[in-house]
Every structure is written in structure tokens, then in C-alpha cells.
Amino acid sequence: MFIRPQRPWQGREQDVTPEPVYRQRRRFMRDAAGVLLTAGGLPALAEAAIPEGRFGEIREPGRFSTDEERTPYGDVTTYNNFFEFGTGKSDPSDYAHQMPIDPWSVRVSGEAERTGDIPLEEFVRPHDFEERIYRLRCVEGWSMVIPWVGFPLRDVIQRFRPTSRAKYVQFTTLHDPENMRGQRRDILDWPYVEGLRMDEATHPLTLLAVGLYGEALPKQNGAPIRLVVPWKYGFKSIKSIVEMRFTEEQPTSTWMRSAPEEYGFYANVNPEVPHPRWSQRRERRIGEFGKRPTEKFNGYGEWVADLYRGMDLEKHF
Ligand SMILES: Nc1nc2c(c(=O)[nH]1)N[C@H]1C(S)=C(S)[C@@H](COP(=O)(O)O)O[C@H]1N2
Ligand SMILES: [Mo]
Secondary structure (H helix, E strand, C coil): CCCCCCCHHHCCCCCCCCHHHHHHHHHHHHHHHHHHHHHCCHHHHHHHCCCCCCCCCCECCCCCCCCCCCCCHHHHCCCCCCHHHCCCCCHHHHHHHHCCCCCCEEEEEECECCCEEEEHHHHCCHHHCEEEEEEEECCCCEEEEEEEEEEEHHHHHHHHCECCCCCEEEEEECCCCCCCHHHHCCCCCCCCEEEEEHHHHCCCCCEEEEEECCEECCHHHCCCCEEECCCECHHHCCCCEEEEEEECCCCCCHHHHHCCCCCCCCCECCCCCCECCECCCEEEECCCCCCEECCHHHHCHHHHHHHHCCCCCCCCC
């Protein structure tokens, strides 16, 4: 299941394959061939399943990108958490097609000089798109490596000129029980809400993603626009965002509301702080056998550890 980019914010439909994408596809083919020689073709099949719609221009992966092997497109788009469609890993890819995403707008509200309902076409600026290959570590103990297409959240925040009272940013997911079948049940307190401290939100690593693998974001991955905060557990990376609110008080996220002992506001990946019901020391990279050690801040500590200087990360988990 995939969506073809049709609107400017999803990328331009072009007759000629743009250069960056062309190079990227060459890389897929080279990777696939390399794997074929060593491991017998299965990953190559997964790579071949990447659909054809594409972004017009994407900047090359920059310094924040990992060069680890990317999780195959097929896994990234069928093994998901998106409780709005059910709690099973395949529920999002089975049911997210029912979510309407066009037209879409994002309500910007709260402590900012510029607020209002902003059509997505205005909210995102295609010339800012870049590829960022990030690890994503789920609190449940698995991880993936995903080549996102997006732009730093801070570029957007600047345009709305938050006031000096804005200390946090709160994000909200679409609420549409008719089309999001999980929302007809009390799995969570809908709509899904997440939040970041302002310095986390404006950190250059923090991404708003509109695509992955050079394609418009599949609905199960949070189309048309979602957050990606790579040093935090996956649940902070809220999908299908309809509101961005600047606040003075720390937002109460959906997971904090549902189980405050288990899910904190910060949710920084931390092998030293176990979830109350399981350890966080190791993780399973989807597509691999066995487990690997989990790194503090999901391996992004050199860029983000300073944000938490002087804080007790056992208390602020
Ligand atoms: N609205 C919303 N956003 C969400 C979730 C969700 O259930 N609803 N799940 C989170 C969790 S727990 C994870 S691990 C990531 C998974 O992102 P992916 O499916 O694109 O890999 O999305 C996060 N964003
Ligand atoms: Mo997660």
C-alpha cells in the first residue's frame, strides 16, 4: 500500500527521475546486488517492493544520518505501532488506508505570534526536504533504521514566532473514529498527544517527516506529516499531526496519562533505566536474528546529552 505524491507538499510528479532519487535508486540496486551475493536474495526482494512515486528534490543524507543497513521497506511499512488502527503490528498497514489525508491542515495555536489553521501545502516547503537516515527504538524492545524525508521542526517553529512564554510544544494526532477504527475503543485516551521541551523541539536532529525511502509517507507510518525524534523511544514520534500548540506548562502526553509509572515525559532511550516490566538493555533490529545492546540516547548522545545536563534521568525518565 502506498500513496502517490499528488500535491506540492508531497513532491512533484515528474517525467524524468530527479538526480538525487536516481542516485538513491542506484544505491538500492547496488546494495541489493551486494546482499544477493552473500545472503541469497530475500532482502533484494524487499528492496524491489519500493513503489515508484517520488519526491522532486531531496538533499543528500547529512551528518546526522547513520550509515547502518536500512530496514527493508517492506518491514518499515508493515510492522507498525499506530494504535488508532489497532494494537496489532499489522493493523496499521491493514486499516490505515481508511484515513482521509487530503486536504490536510495543521492548527498552530497557543503562545506564538502567528497562529491559525495552516494548509499543509503552506506548512511544509518542498525545497527544504532532506533525507535523514535515523535509528528508531521502540520502547517495546525493537528498532529499525529508516531513511526519512523531511525537514527540521525548528525551521517551522521559527516561522510562527513563539513568544517568550512558550516553553513546550504539544502535538495532537487526527481524531476520526469513523475512519480510525482503533479510536472506537478505549485503548488510549484519544486523541493521541505528545510534547517536547522547546530546546528539544528546536534541536537540529528533530525532524518533521513527510516521506520515507524517497516516497510520500505511507499512511501507516503517519501520513501526511509526523514527528521523528531519534534519541527518544518511538512513542514520542507522533503520527498524522493536526495540531501544534506552544505552551507554558509541560504537556501531559497520552502515554503518561495511560500509565505514568511506565512512560515519562522525556522518554530518552536509556539502557540503564528499565521499563517497570522489562529491561531496556538490548533490542532486536527488525530483520535481524538475535539482539544488540541498546545505546544511551539511542546513540545520539554526542548531540543531545547536553540538553539534560544536571537532570536526574532516572527521575525524569
Ligand atoms: N498517533 C500515533 N503516533 C504514534 C503511535 C501511535 O500509536 N499513534 N505509536 C508510536 C510508537 S509506539 C512508535 S514505536 C512509532 C512507530 O513508528 P513507525 O510505525 O513509523 O515505525 O510511532 C509512534 N507514533
Ligand atoms: Mo513504540
